[in-house]
Amino acid sequence: MGTPSEDSPNNYVHICSNSSIVGWVTAWLQGSLLDGFGDTRLDSLGGMRRTELSHGAWVDVQPGWLVGADTLFDRLADRVPWQAERRPMYDRVVDVPRLLHFYDEGDALPEPVLDDARDALSKHYRNELGEPFRTAGLCYYRDGRDSVAWHGDTSGRGATHDTMVAIVSVGAPRTLMLRPHGGGESLRYQVGHGDLLVMGGTCQRTWEHAVPKTRKPAGPRISIQFRPRNVR
Numbered sequence: 001m002g003t004p005s006e007d008s009p010n011n012y013v014h015i016c017s018n019s020s021i022v023g024w025v026t027a028w029l030q031g032s033l034l035d036g037f038g039d040t041r042l043d044s045l046g047g048m049r050r051t052e053l054s055h056g057a058w059v060d061v062q063p064g065w066l067v068g069a070d071t072l073f074d075r076l077a078d079r080v081p082w083q084a085e086r087r088p089m090y091d092r093v094v095d096v097p098r099l100l101h102f103y104d105e106g107d108a109l110p111e112p113v114l115d116d117a118r119d120a121l122s123k124h125y126r127n128e129l130g131e132p133f134r135t136a137g138l139c140y141y142r143d144g145r146d147s148v149a150w151h152g153d154t155s156g157r158g159a160t161h162d163t164m165v166a167i168v169s170v171g172a173p174r175t176l177m178l179r180p181h182g183g184g185e186s187l188r189y190q191v192g193h194g195d196l197l198v199m200g201g202t203c204q205r206t207w208e209h210a211v212p213k214t215r216k217p218a219g220p221r222i223s224i225q226f227r228p229r230n231v232r
């Protein structure tokens with residue numbers, strides 16, 4: 001940050017006498033400055049970097065694509081009708097270790113910037129994907145105990161066709177891992193604070209992805225996954 005000018009927020013906070021108030025206001029201002037004072041918007045997709053994986057799979061990454069991600073995190077945490085689900089696993093029914101909400105094709109998304117994100121991704125990948133992104137699956141990882149196990153998105157066309165799944169992450173970073181289906185060396189991506197990660201090509205059927213549990217302190221993260229029709 002540069003030298004504070006007369007009307008800068010830094011000078012403003014120094015007029016407060018109580019040091020804890022000064023600390024709190026300074027932290028709030030710094031967070032707000034970084035976060036665009038509550039504005040949420042998309043950067044350009046010009047910084048996207050592709051990594052080719054094996055078997056025709058690839059991953060595109062653009063750090064910090066969604067500006068104001070902390071504000072969006074707060075809004076989604078408050079406004080999305082999160083569901084705690086239970087699923088059968090072998091001979092038991094277990095809690096799904098994350099909160100979920102699925103916005104199907106045609107459902108109104110909870111924040112306009114998510115419509116913008118879906119449309120920008122559809123435009124960017126129009127030639128390669130040949131169809132728009134249509135659904136948005138949201139996952140809320142409350143802390144390091146929440147997770148998603150190794151899987152590919154293969155309920156639907158992802159089992160047989162090349163496709164794309166675009167993930168925008170807001171809130172604290174978590175590790176998203178990728179490994180070839182059936183095992184092999186894994187890749188690790190730290191995703192949070194507006195990062196974009198897109199899995200494409202054969203990725204859903206030849207690779208698996210996971211967000212593992214962690215014992216390290218982990219703040220909450222929300223993942224927004226955009227998918228084309230009939231990919232889940």
Ligand SMILES: O=C(O)CCC(=O)C(=O)O
Nearest residue numbers: 139148167176209211223
């Ligand atoms: O949290 C993520 O980014 C991954 C979510 C995911 O893999 C899924 O819901 O299928």
